[in-house]
Amino acid sequence: MARSETSPAKRSDVLRDLLEEIEVQRLKKQEEVRDCPLPRLKRFTQQELADEACPTYKNLLVGRSLRMPSRQTLTRIANYLECSSTQRNNLLLAARYLPENLELEGDALQLALEQARHLMCTLPYPAMLVTHSLHVEAFNELFQRLFELPPLNTLPHTQRHVFSFFFRHDLPMRERSTFNDEATLVWQAGVSRSIHLFKHNNRLYQFEPWYQELVEQFCAIADIRQYWDRTPALPAKQGAPSKLILSRNALTEDWQPIQLQHIRISVCTHTYPCIMALLPLDEPARELFTSLGTAPAAELMRLV
Numbered sequence: 011m012a013r014s015e016t017s018p019a020k021r022s023d024v025l026r027d028l029l030e031e032i033e034v035q036r037l038k039k040q041e042e043v044r045d046c047p048l049p050r051l052k053r054f055t056q057q058e059l060a061d062e063a064c065p066t067y068k069n070l071l072v073g074r075s076l077r078m079p080s081r082q083t084l085t086r087i088a089n090y091l092e093c094s095s096t097q098r099n100n101l102l103l104a105a106r107y108l109p110e111n112l113e114l115e116g117d118a119l120q121l122a123l124e125q126a127r128h129l130m131c132t133l134p135y136p137a138m139l140v141t142h143s144l145h146v147e148a149f150n151e152l153f154q155r156l157f158e159l160p161p162l163n164t165l166p167h168t169q170r171h172v173f174s175f176f177f178r179h180d181l182p183m184r185e186r187s188t189f190n191d192e193a194t195l196v197w198q199a200g201v202s203r204s205i206h207l208f209k210h211n212n213r214l215y216q217f218e219p220w221y222q223e224l225v226e227q228f229c230a231i232a233d234i235r236q237y238w239d240r241t242p243a244l245p246a247k248q249g250a251p252s253k254l255i256l257s258r259n260a261l262t263e264d265w266q267p268i269q270l271q272h273i274r275i276s277v278c279t280h281t282y283p284c285i286m287a288l289l290p291l292d293e294p295a296r297e298l299f300t301s302l303g304t305a306p307a308a309e310l311m312r313l314v
Contacts, residue, residue: 024106025078029070031104032059035091054091063090081107092217110214113142114280123147126277130285135299137275137287142211143224144172144204147283155302156257156288157183168227173208176201177232186256189267193254200252201237211282251291260301268295 040054052058060067063086069075079087084105088098099109114122123139127148130137136153138146147170149162159181162170175183176197187197215221229235251269258265269291276284290296 022076024104025070025076028079028101028104031101032087032091035093035097035101039091052090059087059090063087078105081105094218095214098214111280112214113282114278119283122278122280122283126283126285129275129277133285133287134303135287135289136302137285139283139285140172142282143221144208144211146170146172146175152299152302153288155260156255156298157181157186158258159183171228172204173228173231173234176204177234179232187253189254189256193256193267196251196254198237201234202240205237205240253288257298259298262301266294266298268292268298270295 036054036056036059039052043052043054056068056071064070064079064083066075066077066079070077070079081102084101084107085098088101091097093101095110095112099112102109113119126139130139130148130150133150134152136150136156138149138153140146146162149159153159154161157175159175165174168174169178169181175181176187177184179185184197187200188194209216212221229238252272253270254267255270256265256267270288271291273287273289274284275287276282290299
């Protein structure tokens with residue numbers, strides 16, 4: 011009979027380490043809310059943790075159970091304790107689970123961004139470079155010309171975000187995307203999917219101060235709040251446009267609706283940073299892209 015990889019004594023040591031880490035986090039949260047005015051949804055007691063996240067918690071504390079909580083249970087405990095990403099990983103490591111794969115930082119992030127910028131400049135399609143928070147790090151000339159945007163470095167830092175492009179009335183993307191009922195429905199579906207993507211990308215960061223501050227900024231933008239808590243729309247069917255845009259041919263100056271499809275291009279082993287590009291789905295879109303790439307510089311400057 012194969013012997014267990016972890017002996018009972020070793021498992022007990024690991025469980026002790028895990029319970030100590032949980033109690034450190036629980037008592038810290040309890041101290042934070044001690045002087046908060048009532049009503050308070052959470053009191054962060056041992057009994058409440060057992061009721062909300064881990065039914066066997068009190069048995070673990072008194073030694074009636076030595077069964078290590080599953081990774082899923084630890085995720086529930088971390089959510090209940092409103093753990094930051096670092097605190098969540100501390101719980102996982104205490105239980106000898108692999109930590110969550112966090113986003114690139116520092117030099118590794120800068121290298122990936124630089125590689126992505128070089129790649130984006132070679133694409134024959136409008137594209138922008140975004141991080142896991144959907145912050146826009148850069149866009150190429152075709153993207154700028156398609157939506158007649160000012161240079162990115164002239165926009166305030168708080169407006170360099172996908173949601174700002176979607177919602178702000180002083181930027182042309184929203185008006186160009188809601189020119190009739192069909193386009194409005196496609197735009198609303200795209201908004202819903204982008205909000206779902208943002209929440210999914212940052213599910214480990216939802217209790218981080220930067221995340222909460224960013225959500226507050228979003229909710230100050232126009233009418234984004236009415237979309238924030240909606241059930242996300244289903245992904246677009248294969249071949250269906252993810253964007254309908256009313257755009258102007260750079261050579262003829264004719265306005266016409268075009269159909270576009272989003273694709274995401276990862277540039278490293280992490281999902282982000284990534285390039286979001288727009289591919290043409292119909293002949294008017296292909297003609298427009300050709301015009302954006304061949305119009306004389308003077309004409310393009312006049313159109314922007």
